Amino acid sequence: EAGVTQFPSHSVIEKGQTVTLRCDPISGHDNLYWYRRVMGKEIKFLLHFVKESKQDESGMPNNRFLAERTGGTYSTLKVQPAELEDSGVYFCASSQDLGEVQETQYFGPGTRLLVL
C-alpha cells in the first residue's frame, strides 16, 4: 500500500511568489494534516481536514496560507505571497477515522521550501 506522498520534494522560489504544495494521503484515510518545521525548530501543526472539511486550522500562521481538500482526497497548501520566514519543511500526514479521537498519523516525506 502506498504511503503519504507529497509533491514537489523541493521548491525554491523568490519572495513574493506563489507556491502550491500537494499531498496525497493514504487511500481511505479521511483525516489529513499539515505540519511544518521552520528554521530547525520543532515540527508544528498547521491544520486538520476531515474529508473535505477543515476540522482545526488553529496552526495556520496567517492569511497568506490557504489549504484546500476538494473532494476529500488530496490536499493543496498554497502560500501567496511567500515570505522568507516561510522557508522550511512542510509535512503532510494522514490517519484513519476509526472512532478514536487520536489515530496514528502517518507522515509523508515532506516538501522542502526555500524562499529567497
Place this chain on the structure above:
Amino acid sequence: GESVGLHLPTLSVQEGDNSIINCAYSNSASDYFIWYKQESGKGPQFIIDIRSNMDKRQGQRVTVLLNKTVKHLSLQIAATQPGDSAVYFCAESPGTDKLIFGTGTRLQVFP
C-alpha cells in the same frame, strides 16, 4: 504554554547496547503520546504510541514508558543497531488530533 521538551539533544551509543531517549511534556490534559523516527531527508516514521491509560507498551525492540505523575515519556531501544541512527521525536496530543512535537533527540550508533 504547551510544550514538549527533550533532555538530551544528542545520544551516542555503541552498537548492541540499549538506548533510552527521554521526553518531558507539560500538558496534563495530554492523553496520547507517540514516538517518531526521522532519517535524513525523510518524513517522521511512526515507531510506537501509548495512551494515558497505560504505563508501558512494547513493540519490536522498542518499549515506551509513560509516567504521568512526573509527565515523562521514554523510548527504549534494545540492542541498538546502526540503522537506528536518526532523530527521534516524541509528540503529545491533548485530547485532540493535533500533535505537539518536541525538539528531537539525535541518536548516533557507533560500531
